[in-house]
Amino acid sequence: MSRINGFVGRRNFLKQSIAGVGGLAVGSGMQWITQQTFADASPANPNPVNSDKALKRLLDGNKRFVDQKRKYPDQSLEHLRLVAKGQYPFASIFGCADSRVPAEIVFDQGLGDLFVVRVAGNVVSDMAIGSLEYSTAILGCQLIVVLGHRKCGAVMEALEEQPAPGRISLIVEGIKPAVEEIKLKTGNIQENAIVANIQYQAKKLQESSTILAKLIRKGQLKIVGACYDIDTGKVSIVA
Numbered sequence: 630m631s632r633i634n635g636f637v638g639r640r641n642f643l644k645q646s647i648a649g650v651g652g653l654a655v656g657s658g659m660q661w662i663t664q665q666t667f668a669d670a671s672p673a674n675p676n677p678v679n680s681d682k683a684l685k686r687l688l689d690g691n692k693r694f695v696d697q698k699r700k701y702p703d704q705s706l707e708h709l710r711l712v713a714k715g716q717y718p719f720a721s722i723f724g725c726a727d728s729r730v731p732a733e734i735v736f737d738q739g740l741g742d743l744f745v746v747r748v749a750g751n752v753v754s755d756m757a758i759g760s761l762e763y764s765t766a767i768l769g770c771q772l773i774v775v776l777g778h779r780k781c782g783a784v785m786e787a788l789e790e791q792p793a794p795g796r797i798s799l800i801v802e803g804i805k806p807a808v809e810e811i812k813l814k815t816g817n818i819q820e821n822a823i824v825a826n827i828q829y830q831a832k833k834l835q836e837s838s839t840i841l842a843k844l845i846r847k848g849q850l851k852i853v854g855a856c857y858d859i860d861t862g863k864v865s866i867v868a
Contacts, residue, residue: 674769678719680851683772684866687720690737691864703739712741720744721764723834724776725751725783729859732776736864744770750783750826751775752803753833762840765850773841773850775834776864777827778857784808784822804829827854827867 678686693699703712719742722732726747733743744764746757764770777784786793787804807829811821831854835842844850854867 674717676717677769677771680772680853683720683770684774684851684853687736687738687772687774688864688866691735691862693737694735695862699737701739702737703742709740716741716744716768718742718744718764718768718770720772720774721746721761721770722774722776723747723751723753723757723761723830724774724857725749725778725781727778727781727859730776730778730857735857735862744768749797749800750781750787750804751777751830752783752800753830753837754803758834758838758841761834762838765844766840771844771850773834773852775827775831775852775854776857777823777830777854777867778859779820779823780859781823781826784826785819787826788818788822823856824867827856830854 690702721744722736723746724730724732726749732745732747733739736743744760746760746764748754748757761773765773783800784804786797787801787808792798793801804826807826808822810829811818811825814821831852835845835852841850841852845852855864856867857864
C-alpha cells in the first residue's frame with residue numbers, strides 16, 4: 630500500500646475501506662464517491678500539525694474569543710483562493726449542531742483550518758465516523774475534538790423518561806447509554822450528563838473505527854473531549 634508521510638493515499642484508502650466491509654457493491658454510486666467525494670483530497674498533508682500543537686492552537690484561539698481579542702485568521706480573499714486549490718485542515722471538530730456553537734468562531738479560526746462534523750448531541754453515527762476517517766486518513770488531521778456543550782437540549786431530552794418524537798428519538802437513543810451511567814452519581818445531573826456524553830461519544834468513536842484506532846496506536850491521531858460553556862464562550866478539556 631502506498632503511503633506518504635504515514636497516511637494512505639486516497640485510492641488505496643477507498644480500496645481498503647471497501648475490502649473491510651466485504652461484499653460492498655461497486656456501481657455508479659461508488660464511482661461517484663471515488664471521483665467526486667475524494668476529488669479535492671491530497672494523499673497527505675505535506676505539513677501535518679501534531680495533536681498537541683493542534684490542541685494548543687485551538688485553545689489559544691478560544692482564549693482570544695473569550696477575551697474578545699480575535700484575530701480572524703485565514704479569512705482573506707487571498708487565503709480563500711489558496712484553499713480553493715486544496716484543503717489541509719489542522720484539526721477535526723466533531724460537535725453538536727447547536728446554532729450557538731460554531732467551531733470556527735469559538736476557536737477563532739478561518740477558511741480551511743478545521744474539518745467540522747456537526748450533529749445534534751454530538752452523537753456518533755456511521756456517517757460521522759466516515760467523515761472523520763476521511764479527515765484523518767486522507768487529509769492528515771492528527772486531532773479530533775469531540776465538542777459538547779452545556780445546556781445541550783439533546784442531552785437534556787435523553788434524561789427524560791418520555792420518548793422523543795419522530796427521528797429525534799434516534800439522536801436521544803444514541804445518548805441514553807451515557808446518561809444511564811451517571812444517574813446514581815452525586816452533583817448536578819445535567820452537568821454530569823453533558824460530560825458523560827462527551828466521554829461516551831469519544832470512546833465510541835475510537836471503538837467503532839478500525840481506521841481511527843490504528844492511527845491512534847501509531848501515534849498519528851489523538852481524540853480529545855471538550856465542553857463549551859455557552860454562557861462564557863470558554864472551551865474546557867474533559868478528562
